[in-house]
Amino acid sequence: MSAKPSMFSWKVHLFVLILVCVSELIGVHELGLGIGTITLFPMLYALIIGSIMSIPKLKILKKKEMQISANILGISFMLFIAKLGTMMGPQLMELFKSGIPLLLQEAGHILGTIILGLPIALLIGMKRETIGATFSIDREPNLAIISEKYRSDSPEGRGALGVYVCGTLFGALYLSLLTSVIAKLDIFHPLSLAMGAGVGSGSMMAAVTGTLVTIYPEQAGTIAVFSGGANLITTLLGTYICVFISLPLTEFLYNKLNPILGRKHRNEIKNIKT
Amino acid sequence: MENNLKMKDMILTYIIIGIIALLGNWAGYHVSPIKALPGMLIIVLITIVGWGIKKILPINLPAVIYISLIALLVTTKIFPGSEWITKETGNVNFLALATPILAYAGLSFGKDLNQFKKLGWRIVVISFVVYTGTFVISTIMAELSFRFIGKF
Structure with a gap:
C-alpha cells in the first residue's frame, strides 16, 4: 500500500446518498422469526441493499469502486465516533461512576474471543490457525500484530485473515441480529448490552448500538454514551493488551489444550494404542 | 493505510x-x-x-x-x-x-467476496464464534459488575 488510497468516486457517494435516504424513509420494522423477533432499522437496509448492489456478478460497481468505498469506510466511522464523544462529555461523571463495569467489560471483550473461540476451534479440528483466529476480533491493527510475529502467510496469519474477511463481510449484520435476539431474551440490562457493543470495530459497534437504540428508544442517550465509552477503552488498550497479553495467552492455551481437545491428537493417541 | x-x-x-x-x-x-x-x-x-x-x-x-x-x-x-x-x-x-x-x-x-469463497467452513464458523464471544462475554461482565456496584 505505497500509493495514496483513492477516496474519489461520485458514483459511490451518489449510491450512498440514495441508500441513506431510501433506508431512512423505510424506517423501523420488526420481523418475527422462530428464534425470536428481529429488529430491522435503516442502517441494516443500507448495509444489505448496498451489499447486494456490490455483488460482482451484477456488474453495478467496478472492483475499483468497491475499493474506494472500503477506503471511505475506513475513515468515515470517525465522524460517528466524534458524535459519540460529544454525547460522552456531558455524562463524564456518570462514566467515571461506572469505572469498575467499564474495566471488567473490557476484560470480557479481550478474553471473550479466546474463552469461546479457542476450545471450539480445537474441537472442530483447527490447527495453528486457531491462534490467529481467536486471539482477538482480528481487525486491521490485530492483523498487523499477527503478521509481525508469524508472517501473514503462516497458519496463524491465515487464521487471522479468515476471521478478518468474515468480519468485514458479515460482522455488522451478524452482531446486529444477535443483539436483537439477546435483547429480547430480557436477561441483560440495556446498559450492559451497550457496553458489549464496544467491540473495537466502527461498523460493528454502530450496528449493535443502532439495534439497541431502536429496541430501547427511551434510553438512547445513555446507550450511546456507554457503548462509546466501552469502545474508546477497547481502542485505547486493545493493541497493547493484544501484544502483551492476548497473543501470548492464546498461544499458551493452544499448547495446553490442543493435546486434550485437538482432533488430530486424539486420533494419533488412538492409533498408538491400537 | x-x-x-x-x-x-x-x-x-x-x-x-x-x-x-x-x-x-x-x-x-x-x-x-x-x-x-x-x-x-x-x-x-x-x-x-x-x-x-x-x-x-x-x-x-x-x-x-x-x-x-x-x-x-x-x-x-x-x-x-x-x-x-x-x-x-x-x-x-x-x-x-x-x-x-x-x-x-x-x-x-x-471486494472480499472471492477471498471469502476460498475460506474453509471451520474458519467461517469460528469467526461467528469469536464475534459472539467478545460481545456476549463483555455483556455478561458488565451486567455482573453493574449488579455488584448496585446500579441495577
Missing part, C-alpha cells in the same frame, strides 16, 4: 459524508438540514482536528483516540461554550451518522 491519507482528500470526504448524513437526518429524524448544519460542522471539525493532531504528534496512536478525546473534552462542563456545542451537535442524530457508514460498508462487500 491511516498514514498514507492526504488531508485535503479526507476533508472533502468528510464534507460529502456530512452532507449525506444531514439529508438522512432530515429524512429519518425530521431535523431540517439548516438547523443541524452547525452541529454537523462541529462534528466534522472535531474529526479533522483529531487527524491534524495525529499527523503532528510523533506517537503512533490511532486517530480515533484523539477524535474521541477532543469530542469528549469540548462537551465537558468546564470547557467554554460546551453547552452550545452539546446543543448544536444534539441536532444530529447519531443513527443518521451511522447509516452512511454502513452504506459504504455494504458497497465494499463485493
Whole structure:
C-alpha cells in the first residue's frame, strides 16, 4: 500500500446518498422469526441493499469502486465516533461512576474471543490457525500484530485473515441480529448490552448500538454514551493488551489444550494404542 | 493505510459524508438540514482536528483516540461554550451518522467476496464464534459488575 488510497468516486457517494435516504424513509420494522423477533432499522437496509448492489456478478460497481468505498469506510466511522464523544462529555461523571463495569467489560471483550473461540476451534479440528483466529476480533491493527510475529502467510496469519474477511463481510449484520435476539431474551440490562457493543470495530459497534437504540428508544442517550465509552477503552488498550497479553495467552492455551481437545491428537493417541 | 491519507482528500470526504448524513437526518429524524448544519460542522471539525493532531504528534496512536478525546473534552462542563456545542451537535442524530457508514460498508462487500469463497467452513464458523464471544462475554461482565456496584 505505497500509493495514496483513492477516496474519489461520485458514483459511490451518489449510491450512498440514495441508500441513506431510501433506508431512512423505510424506517423501523420488526420481523418475527422462530428464534425470536428481529429488529430491522435503516442502517441494516443500507448495509444489505448496498451489499447486494456490490455483488460482482451484477456488474453495478467496478472492483475499483468497491475499493474506494472500503477506503471511505475506513475513515468515515470517525465522524460517528466524534458524535459519540460529544454525547460522552456531558455524562463524564456518570462514566467515571461506572469505572469498575467499564474495566471488567473490557476484560470480557479481550478474553471473550479466546474463552469461546479457542476450545471450539480445537474441537472442530483447527490447527495453528486457531491462534490467529481467536486471539482477538482480528481487525486491521490485530492483523498487523499477527503478521509481525508469524508472517501473514503462516497458519496463524491465515487464521487471522479468515476471521478478518468474515468480519468485514458479515460482522455488522451478524452482531446486529444477535443483539436483537439477546435483547429480547430480557436477561441483560440495556446498559450492559451497550457496553458489549464496544467491540473495537466502527461498523460493528454502530450496528449493535443502532439495534439497541431502536429496541430501547427511551434510553438512547445513555446507550450511546456507554457503548462509546466501552469502545474508546477497547481502542485505547486493545493493541497493547493484544501484544502483551492476548497473543501470548492464546498461544499458551493452544499448547495446553490442543493435546486434550485437538482432533488430530486424539486420533494419533488412538492409533498408538491400537 | 491511516498514514498514507492526504488531508485535503479526507476533508472533502468528510464534507460529502456530512452532507449525506444531514439529508438522512432530515429524512429519518425530521431535523431540517439548516438547523443541524452547525452541529454537523462541529462534528466534522472535531474529526479533522483529531487527524491534524495525529499527523503532528510523533506517537503512533490511532486517530480515533484523539477524535474521541477532543469530542469528549469540548462537551465537558468546564470547557467554554460546551453547552452550545452539546446543543448544536444534539441536532444530529447519531443513527443518521451511522447509516452512511454502513452504506459504504455494504458497497465494499463485493471486494472480499472471492477471498471469502476460498475460506474453509471451520474458519467461517469460528469467526461467528469469536464475534459472539467478545460481545456476549463483555455483556455478561458488565451486567455482573453493574449488579455488584448496585446500579441495577
